Amino acid sequence: MQVKLETDGQVCPFPLIEAKSAIDDLAIGDELVINFDCTQATEAIPRWAAESGYPVTNFAKAGDASWTITVQKQ
Amino acid sequence: MLISGLIVGTVLGFVLQRGRFCVTGAFRDLWTTRNSRWFTAFLVIVAVHSVGLFALQALGVITLEAEAFPWLATIVGGFIFGFAIILAGGCATGTYYRAGEGLVGSWFALIMYALFSAIMKTGPLSGFNTSMRGITIDASTIYGSLGISPWVLVAVLVVAVGLAVRHHLSKPKVKIATLPASKSGLAHVLFEKPWGAFGTAAIIGVIATVAWPLSAATGRNDGLGITTPSSKLVSFLVTGDPELVDWGVLLVVGILLGSFIAAKGSGEFRIRVPDATTIIKSIGGGALMGIGAALAGGCTIGNAMVQTAQFSFQGWTALGFMILGTGVAAKLTLMRKRPASTPTSSTSGVSV
Numbered sequence: 436m437q438v439k440l441e442t443d444g445q446v447c448p449f450p451l452i453e454a455k456s457a458i459d460d461l462a463i464g465d466e467l468v469i470n471f472d473c474t475q476a477t478e479a480i481p482r483w484a485a486e487s488g489y490p491v492t493n494f495a496k497a498g499d500a501s502w503t504i505t506v507q508k509q
Numbered sequence: 510m511l512i513s514g515l516i517v518g519t520v521l522g523f524v525l526q527r528g529r530f531c532v533t534g535a536f537r538d539l540w541t542t543r544n545s546r547w548f549t550a551f552l553v554i555v556a557v558h559s560v561g562l563f564a565l566q567a568l569g570v571i572t573l574e575a576e577a578f579p580w581l582a583t584i585v586g587g588f589i590f591g592f593a594i595i596l597a598g599g600c601a602t603g604t605y606y607r608a609g610e611g612l613v614g615s616w617f618a619l620i621m622y623a624l625f626s627a628i629m630k631t632g633p634l635s636g637f638n639t640s641m642r643g644i645t646i647d648a649s650t651i652y653g654s655l656g657i658s659p660w661v662l663v664a665v666l667v668v669a670v671g672l673a674v675r676h677h678l679s680k681p682k683v684k685i686a687t688l689p690a691s692k693s694g695l696a697h698v699l700f701e702k703p704w705g706a707f708g709t710a711a712i713i714g715v716i717a718t719v720a721w722p723l724s725a726a727t728g729r730n731d732g733l734g735i736t737t738p739s740s741k742l743v744s745f746l747v748t749g750d751p752e753l754v755d756w757g758v759l760l761v762v763g764i765l766l767g768s769f770i771a772a773k774g775s776g777e778f779r780i781r782v783p784d785a786t787t788i789i790k791s792i793g794g795g796a797l798m799g800i801g802a803a804l805a806g807g808c809t810i811g812n813a814m815v816q817t818a819q820f821s822f823q824g825w826t827a828l829g830f831m832i833l834g835t836g837v838a839a840k841l842t843l844m845r846k847r848p849a850s851t852p853t854s855s856t857s858g859v860s861v
Contacts, residue, residue: 443781444781444782444783444784444787445783445787446598446599446607446612446614446783446787447531447534447598448534448537448541448843452843472779472781474526474529474610474772474777475529475531475534477529477688477703478529478703479534481685481686481687482683482685484685484686485683485684485685485686486683491686494686494687494688495688495689496688496776498776498779499776499777499778499779500610500611500772500776500777500778500779500781501779502688504686
């Protein structure tokens with residue numbers, strides 16, 4: 436299953452706080468798609484995923500100051 | 510040569526934006542995630558700057574001035590400032606460079622910060638500010654009170670920060686996902702590649718050191734500073750007195766410019782309007798930031814990076830109370846139990 440989390444308009448650390456709380460509710464193997472526009476999150480979210488052992492299955496720029504990252508719960 | 514202020518500011522703004530260097534995050538993470546990676550990077554700046562500063566003094570290039578320690582204003586101001594940067598979503602420099610990225614919330618915070626620092630320094634609250642800062646104890650620097658060479662403290666700091674950096678770098682490497690590259694060569698390094706925290710910090714430490722002689726050459730015997738220049742910028746805008754435009758004023762204008770160039774060049778500039786709650790928090794946070802920084806005698810740059818590098822009591826006391834203020838604000842706002850989120854529906858903001 437894939438779940439979407441929209442965090443546009445929120446500055447750090449809120450996109451990461453939302454992502455942490457959203458992934459708690461997912462089952463192993465589910466994916467969380469996080470859309471964000473906070474520049475610092477381009478560093479913070481991939482680092483959090485790596486340190487938590489969640490594989491990143493997609494990470495792309497959606498437009499000017501707009502990104503999407505997909506993290507799989509493990 | 511006032512123009513060097515604009516150049517240093519532009520470089521600094523560029524580096525802050527590309528390095529995603531957020532001092533508020535560095536202080537906050539100590540409390541929220543118990544992570545000291547960014548705080549260690551922050552201390553790298555102080556250590557590099559401290560070595561540079563005392564070397565410049567030893568070479569006779571600059572003369573560091575010592576003033577009595579306004580302990581009460583530093584404690585109260587540092588705490589208010591630390592609290593405020595959580596509300597505003599960034600410290601003084603953070604707010605400048607996020608404003609350059611197009612974050613409208615930071616525009617509000619920046620305007621209020623500059624306005625309230627002017628109100629405190631030269632406006633109706635200047636009497637209050639002066640009397641608070643008039644409460645002093647006759648001690649200026651830590652090494653002066655201990656009766657030792659500043660180099661002893663520089664050495665202690667360098668070793669401690671070196672050990673902290675080693676601790677962070679020796680952690681097992683994790684593979685961090687990166688965005689696919691669309692540029693190559695220098696453009697890739699400058700406008701695309703993620704910069705490491707410690708490398709960015711070392712560059713900022715060098716910029717902070719270089720700032721001293723350049724600023725002193727224009728008659729402003731000081732390093733990087735944000736609060737007084739912001740206050741002078743406001744005074745200049747309302748009086749038109751060109752005398753107010755000094756090296757520091759051009760520095761802060763440069764930060765805005767540099768971060769805009771960095772954001773624009775890397776496709777990270779977009780006008781982003783937050784919700785009403787965030788705007789109100791930015792306004793309140795910005796105002797308190799101006800009040801706190803004026804009282805404390807500096808922000809995360811002027812106090813926590815420049816005064817600390819000089820080992821003044823004001824710098825280290827302000828740093829301690831800023832971190833404390835950040836902790837209290839983080840406990841009150843970020844670490845509160847959030848209502849159970851419903852990830853399938855949009856939690857906030859506008860869908861892309």
